[in-house]
Amino acid sequence: MARKTFISYKYSEAQGTRDKILGALGMDARYYQGETSTSPNLTDRKTETIKNHLKKMIFDTSVTIVVISPNMKLSNWINWEIEYSLRETTREDRTSRSNGIVGVIQKDYYFGGYGWILNSIRNPDGCSSRSIDESKLYDIIIKNRTNLKNPIYACPTCQSVDSLNGSYISLVTEDDFISNPNQYIENAYEKSKKINVFNITKQTNAQKNWWSSFL
Structure with missing residues (x-):
């Protein structure tokens, strides 16, 4: 079954x-x-205007896809979009639940x-297992990885965590995701339905401080 999705990405390097x-x-x-290539350009709008626009888009979705690109952390919005996706938000007479989230690691197009x-x-x-350079990731992503309360190990001996089911925010390569997007979207959605089996972090101090600069 198809899910309503939102894609969080750094426009200057991940629109492709x-x-x-x-x-x-x-x-x-x-x-x-x-947003799509035909969406209106909001870069010259006030912060509150942009934020309200994003809230409307995210509220009606159940899965957020985050493009993990090399300079993602320079974005003013991705961190906030992830944290808003994790909230349970009430608008009018409806309350949304936390979105499932999957990170798609962008391929290096030069090399x-x-x-x-x-x-x-x-x-x-x-x-063999993979290691991830966490310096490229927001804290909100790091804190929601390998956070299953009862871990699922890909290998019980070395206790390497299952890369897809052992984290609330799983990270998959662009090639893998493009080959079967519904598999990963559905996996994220199913985890959102049993979110209580994870130790979830919904907001970080960095994000609190970021928003305080606009008050």
Whole structure:
């Protein structure tokens, strides 16, 4: 079943990935609630205007797709969009529940691959697993990874956590996501239905401080 989705991304470097995702969704792209190449430009609008516009789009969705790109942390909005996606929000007579969230790691279009953030490591027991450069990620993403209360291990010996089901915010490569977007969207949605089995962080101090600068 198709889910209403919102894509959070840094426009200057990830609009192409956004368009690829929408293309991969095919007919299901009609359930997408976020910006497209034909959306009005809001960059010159006031912060509160932009925020209200984003709230309207996110509120009616059930899954947020976050494009993990090299300079994502320079965005003024992605961190807030993730945190708003995790809130239970009431508008008029409706209350939304926390969105499922999946991170899509953007491929390096100059050199290919994902070495800018991913590395493969070999554990002492001989298993291979991936390591992620967390300096590229917002705290809200880091705190909602490997946060299943009863961990699911891909390997019980080295206790490497299942990359898809062991985190509320799973990170998948662009290639994997594009090949089967509904698999990952549905996985994120199903986790949102049982959110209580995760230790969820819905807001970080960095975000509180960011918004205080506009008061």
